[in-house]
Amino acid sequence: MIEATVIIVGGGPAGSTCARELKKNGIDALIIDQNEFPRTKLCAGWITPKVLADLELAPQDYPHSLLVYHKILFSFKKIPLPLPTRQYSIRRFEFDAFLLKRAGVPVHKHRAKDIRRENNKYIIDDEYKCTYLVGAGGTHCPVRRALFSEIHPRDPRLCIATVEEEFAWECKDFRCRLWFFENNLPGYSWYVPKQKGYLNVGIGGKLDSLKKRGRTINHYWSLFTEKLSRKNFTNGHNFNPRGHIYYLRGKTENTSRENAFLTGDAAGLATRDMGEGIGPAVESGKLAAKAIISNTPYSLKNVTQWSAPQILKSGFKEDK
Numbered sequence: 001m002i003e004a005t006v007i008i009v010g011g012g013p014a015g016s017t018c019a020r021e022l023k024k025n026g027i028d029a030l031i032i033d034q035n036e037f038p039r040t041k042l043c044a045g046w047i048t049p050k051v052l053a054d055l056e057l058a059p060q061d062y063p064h065s066l067l068v069y070h071k072i073l074f075s076f077k078k079i080p081l082p083l084p085t086r087q088y089s090i091r092r093f094e095f096d097a098f099l100l101k102r103a104g105v106p107v108h109k110h111r112a113k114d115i116r117r118e119n120n121k122y123i124i125d126d127e128y129k130c131t132y133l134v135g136a137g138g139t140h141c142p143v144r145r146a147l148f149s150e151i152h153p154r155d156p157r158l159c160i161a162t163v164e165e166e167f168a169w170e171c172k173d174f175r176c177r178l179w180f181f182e183n184n185l186p187g188y189s190w191y192v193p194k195q196k197g198y199l200n201v202g203i204g205g206k207l208d209s210l211k212k213r214g215r216t217i218n219h220y221w222s223l224f225t226e227k228l229s230r231k232n233f234t235n236g237h238n239f240n241p242r243g244h245i246y247y248l249r250g251k252t253e254n255t256s257r258e259n260a261f262l263t264g265d266a267a268g269l270a271t272r273d274m275g276e277g278i279g280p281a282v283e284s285g286k287l288a289a290k291a292i293i294s295n296t297p298y299s300l301k302n303v304t305q306w307s308a309p310q311i312l313k314s315g316f317k318e319d320k
Contacts, residue, residue, distance in 0.1 A: 014264030164202025
């Protein structure tokens with residue numbers, strides 16, 4: 001049986017950030033993930049300056065695609081609202097693999113299924129054993145399912161259904177665009193250009209509200225892609241999207257139990273206004289590491305809840 005002081009289930013931004021902090025403090029950590037990295041990850045790939053600061057990563061030191069936005073073009077029910085800002089887009093395919101390698105801890109490809117606590121240790125599939133366990137495996141994290149499903153229930157009103165696609169595309173317009181509540185969608189859609197010839201487009205809405213309206217997210221996806229074609233953003237592209245769900249920020253109590261911790265989407269931390277998950281994932285990964293290193297209580301109450309203040313704040317800095 002393979003044993004480590006800390007085992008982190010999930011190698012995304014939350015897991016790799018936690019692992020890096022633990023390694024810097026001399027704590028034996030191991031990451032297990034069901035995927036090989038680099039791996040495809042559905043995500044618009046928008047990050048804020050705070051994300052880079054929390055990662056202790058200067059933009060010029062990131063070796064992969066990083067596109068800077070000095071303005072985001074918002075539209076609320078077809079009313080345009082351009083905002084000066086300084087934000088970035090990355091490709092999760094590159095970003096996650098970079099962070100995982102930078103963490104510098106062993107990574108095992110393994111799909112965790114059975115997790116139990118026995119004699120103050122966590123046992124995973126009778127193959128792994130640890131003293132501390134970190135759930136960083138996203139919305140469907142097996143740590144959450146095994147240890148937290150009853151004490152940290154999810155609010156169905158906060159579930160977001162999304163459909164999106166990232167594909168090679170030579171963009172003519174490199175401005176980030178966000179459309180809110182168009183066609184009465186209970187959510188928003190996005191157009192996020194990437195550096196080096198890629199584009200991510202997608203749409204997300206509250207699943208509970210969609211069901212009450214008798215609509216599916218695919219209905220709004222069709223309207224959105226028609227709009228992109230009319231505006232000559234994606235003319236001629238044959239879409240092949242994929243869907244997934246995640247949860248907006250809800251209650252943060254009961255996200256630790258004995259020596260187990262939930263982080264990122266496993267804890268349901270996406271920002272309440274824009275569903276941004278990378279920043280809260282990084283913050284929670286650092287907090288889990290801190291709780292383990294210093295043997296202090298784990299709290300997520302101060303993790304970023306809203307994206308809009310960061311967009312406005314960075315815009316004011318740009319103006320100066």
